[in-house]
Amino acid sequence: MNEVSTTGPKSLYEKRQPVYPQKIDGHFRRLKWAIMAVTLAIYYVTPWLRWDRGPYAPDQAVLIDLASRRFYFGPIEIWPHEFYYVAGLLIMAGIGLFLVTSAVGRAWCGYACPQTVWTDVFQHIERAVEGDRNAQVRLAAAPWSVEKIGKRSLKYSLFLLVSLATGGAWIFYFADAPTLLRQFIAGEASLVAYSTVAILMATTFVFGGFMREQVCIYMCPWPRIQTAMMDEKSLLVTYKDWRGEPRGKGRRTGELSDLGLGDCIDCNQCVAVCPTGIDIRNGPQIGCITCALCIDACDRVMEKTGRPRGLIDYATLEDCAVEKSGGPPKPLLKSILRPRTIAYALIWSSVGLGMLFALGNRTRLDISAQQQRNPVYVQLSDGGVRNSYTIKLRNMQTRPREMRVDLTNLPGASMWRDGQTRDQASRSIQVVVPPDALAKLPMFVVAPGSGDASEKFGFTVRSTDGEGEMDSTEAIFERPRK
Amino acid sequence: MAEKKRIDEPTGTETVGHEWDGIEELNTPLPRWWLWTLYATIVWGIAYTVAYPAWPLISEATAGVLNWTSRDELKKEMAAVDAGKAPIVNAIASTPVDQLKNNPQLLQAAVEGGRAAFRVNCVQCHGTGAAGSKGYPNLNDDDWLWGGDINTIHYSIEHGIRNPDHEQTRMSQMPAFGRDGLLKPAEIDELTAFVRAASRQQPANAAAQRGAALFATNCAACHGSDAKGNRELGAPNLTDAIWLYGGDADSIRKSIHDARYGVMPRWGEKLSPATINMLAAYVHSLGGGEEERVQTAAK
Numbered sequence: 001m002n003e004v005s006t007t008g009p010k011s012l013y014e015k016r017q018p019v020y021p022q023k024i025d026g027h028f029r030r031l032k033w034a035i036m037a038v039t040l041a042i043y044y045v046t047p048w049l050r051w052d053r054g055p056y057a058p059d060q061a062v063l064i065d066l067a068s069r070r071f072y073f074g075p076i077e078i079w080p081h082e083f084y085y086v087a088g089l090l091i092m093a094g095i096g097l098f099l100v101t102s103a104v105g106r107a108w109c110g111y112a113c114p115q116t117v118w119t120d121v122f123q124h125i126e127r128a129v130e131g132d133r134n135a136q137v138r139l140a141a142a143p144w145s146v147e148k149i150g151k152r153s154l155k156y157s158l159f160l161l162v163s164l165a166t167g168g169a170w171i172f173y174f175a176d177a178p179t180l181l182r183q184f185i186a187g188e189a190s191l192v193a194y195s196t197v198a199i200l201m202a203t204t205f206v207f208g209g210f211m212r213e214q215v216c217i218y219m220c221p222w223p224r225i226q227t228a229m230m231d232e233k234s235l236l237v238t239y240k241d242w243r244g245e246p247r248g249k250g251r252r253t254g255e256l257s258d259l260g261l262g263d264c265i266d267c268n269q270c271v272a273v274c275p276t277g278i279d280i281r282n283g284p285q286i287g288c289i290t291c292a293l294c295i296d297a298c299d300r301v302m303e304k305t306g307r308p309r310g311l312i313d314y315a316t317l318e319d320c321a322v323e324k325s326g327g328p329p330k331p332l333l334k335s336i337l338r339p340r341t342i343a344y345a346l347i348w349s350s351v352g353l354g355m356l357f358a359l360g361n362r363t364r365l366d367i368s369a370q371q372q373r374n375p376v377y378v379q380l381s382d383g384g385v386r387n388s389y390t391i392k393l394r395n396m397q398t399r400p401r402e403m404r405v406d407l408t409n410l411p412g413a414s415m416w417r418d419g420q421t422r423d424q425a426s427r428s429i430q431v432v433v434p435p436d437a438l439a440k441l442p443m444f445v446v447a448p449g450s451g452d453a454s455e456k457f458g459f460t461v462r463s464t465d466g467e468g469e470m471d472s473t474e475a476i477f478e479r480p481r482k
Numbered sequence: 483m484a485e486k487k488r489i490d491e492p493t494g495t496e497t498v499g500h501e502w503d504g505i506e507e508l509n510t511p512l513p514r515w516w517l518w519t520l521y522a523t524i525v526w527g528i529a530y531t532v533a534y535p536a537w538p539l540i541s542e543a544t545a546g547v548l549n550w551t552s553r554d555e556l557k558k559e560m561a562a563v564d565a566g567k568a569p570i571v572n573a574i575a576s577t578p579v580d581q582l583k584n585n586p587q588l589l590q591a592a593v594e595g596g597r598a599a600f601r602v603n604c605v606q607c608h609g610t611g612a613a614g615s616k617g618y619p620n621l622n623d624d625d626w627l628w629g630g631d632i633n634t635i636h637y638s639i640e641h642g643i644r645n646p647d648h649e650q651t652r653m654s655q656m657p658a659f660g661r662d663g664l665l666k667p668a669e670i671d672e673l674t675a676f677v678r679a680a681s682r683q684q685p686a687n688a689a690a691q692r693g694a695a696l697f698a699t700n701c702a703a704c705h706g707s708d709a710k711g712n713r714e715l716g717a718p719n720l721t722d723a724i725w726l727y728g729g730d731a732d733s734i735r736k737s738i739h740d741a742r743y744g745v746m747p748r749w750g751e752k753l754s755p756a757t758i759n760m761l762a763a764y765v766h767s768l769g770g771g772e773e774e775r776v777q778t779a780a781k
Contacts, residue, residue: 013513013514014511014513015514211515214513372611375612378613378770379623380623380724381719381723386622386769388769419583422624
């Protein structure tokens with residue numbers, strides 16, 4: 001702890017320190033390539049998958065149809081009133097992140113987060129156009145020349161192309177993809193489509209091309225939440241300082257142990273490859289997204305210097321303490337399987353199973369009755385009393401369905417629909433509800449004038465198409481109070 | 483305040499120099515791009531106040547260089563809605579009202595338009611649910627003074643009820659039997675007893691039987707020999723369960739003594755033909771609407 005005397009006011013603001021990550025190959029780099037390929041494939045291919053739902057529904061496997069308020073996911077169709085399934089998915093996503101964080105640390109940040117994936121793509125483009133780390137540093141420092149202008153404009157053009165592809169793919173989740181693509185190219189798509197693409201293009205360009213690690217460090221809440229979730233049993237990318245220190249910069253390999261120095265030769269490779277520009281040897285920090293590229297870099301150096309790999313490695317703080325005191329290293333599986341991760345996994349899977357159970361048991365028709373309350377009842381000339389209801393029949397299947405609506409209880413009562421007259425009244429009405437639609441039937445119910453001022457009865461709907469689904473609802477019949 | 487600024491070892495960042503019960507704060511600089519976003523929002527805010535109404539002055543606010551007002555926007559939106567509705571309103575106006583039912587879409591538009599027009603023009607007397615009140619008929623029920631098929635309803639709305647200065651209006655007048663001395667009070671009581679018996683509200687006693695003879699001479703001409711009314715004259719059915727002015731003895735006695743004279747404006751002079759078609763369709767849809775009789779007498 002060294003006291004300092006302040007020399008002049010320090011600036012409150014700090015310019016971004018540019019990061020020029022160096023190219024690296026290794027186990028974790030290859031894992032990153034694989035995950036990048038899978039996540040990008042999911043993102044770009046999903047809207048183009050087809051799913052046959054018959055003539056009355058779209059054939060896109062995953063479709064968020066905002067205009068008609070339906071969400072299609074393979075065989076599952078979600079209506080707006082079933083939005084709790086989406087809430088359930090979000091809960092699963094949240095608990096899933098908890099699970100991943102407590103099991104393998106910030107694996108989401110390091111491998112699967114869109115910010116990480118697109119930053120990675122952009123940094124590869126950068127290396128392809130401007131060269132590796134040193135060439136990029138030189139180019140940044142060089143005065144403006146034809147070559148610099150050429151390289152920079154090529155780089156930004158490629159950035160813009162990737163950004164366009166990013167924003168462009170997003171809109172296909174919200175409309176029929178082949179149709180929308182044709183319209184989009186022909187200039188006939190809606191303004192919403194173009195502006196969505198433009199906004200996502202701009203955010204991709206700015207976040208992937210310029211902001212990069214600033215998003216993770218300053219804008220994203222998730223690193224802060226994860227910090228609170230970490231404990232001594234969480235898997236981190238760790239520099240084993242007891243092995244590395246003191247550093248032997250510029251020493252020959254053979255000299256290190258003779259001089260009492262650690263394994264770290266201070267080659268700075270771990271810093272050079274880091275996409276967020278941190279020095280992992282300073283310990284766990286918020287800038288570390290655990291992408292493990294520094295492990296790849298250090299392992300190579302250890303191989304060259306003939307020291308065992310893993311000076312920088314995935315390890316828990318607890319393991320580090322054990323290893324430091326010379327204990328045997330714990331198997332990786334043991335640090336992943338522990339009560340906390342098992343509890344998260346149980347919660348996660350029970351939410352999922354609960355939703356699957358609910359999905360398997362939901363009825364795809366539904367009745368509700370809303371009483372017209374102005375006026376509540378109508379006195380008829382023969383002494384009878386009439387009430388009006390709006391019956392809502394929901395057909396959540398993608399085909400027209402025949403249904404029968406019956407009156408239950410309320411002796412002597414009969415009903416008729418709008419467009420009919422009282423001569424046609426009966427206790428049972430047959431209707432065909434259009435596919436995937438809500439039918440509203442204004443319904444008149446007439447009953448004898450003698451009886452309770454408020455009498456309970458019900459409407460029941462049955463599908464008469466052989467599936468035998470049914471639903472019922474309660475209603476009240478009101479009469480003049482005597 | 484003990485100003486002991488020092489460099490925090492793990493981060494290499496200076497502290498702010500104050501200690502709160504052992505807790506110190508790092509003086510971490512903000513990223514400079516964050517500062518630029520702050521400036522950008524300030525510029526945006528200034529530009530907004532220049533472009534749009536913003537600063538409140540004594541009587542009104544600054545108008546902004548774009549001259550935008552929410553009233554203009556509403557006016558434009560209303561004009562656009564009206565223009566959009568024009569084809570269907572014209573179709574409703576040019577379709578005979580009894581033909582609307584042949585085009586379910588048009589009928590539905592007419593009923594909804596009628597519901598809106600009813601809210602503006604009719605609720606003052608007939609109530610928001612068209613349920614009426616004493617002296618103002620309930621339009622939901624199946625009892626009609628002048629008839630409940632859609633053409634008749636249309637005629638009643640267009641020409642009104644008892645507009646003396648209008649030739650085609652629906653016109654009839656019941657004599658004030660008591661006030662004008664046509665019947666004695668005792669006779670009025672007997673007539674009341676008869677009417678209450680005819681509507682099965684009390685047993686047919688001796689007074690009611692005497693009233694039957696009085697009814698035949700004084701009332702049957704309009705209300706019919708069976709007391710079931712006459713829609714040509716707007717004479718109500720006295721045997722049913724619906725009473726416009728009340729079916730208790732006092733109300734019936736008062737109706738016979740003073741007579742009643744319900745009036746409705748003729749809407750043909752105020753509303754467009756399309757609106758009257760819509761109103762007729764709406765009233766007809768309320769549950770009491772009748773089918774047209776096959777042979778309607780030409781008007």
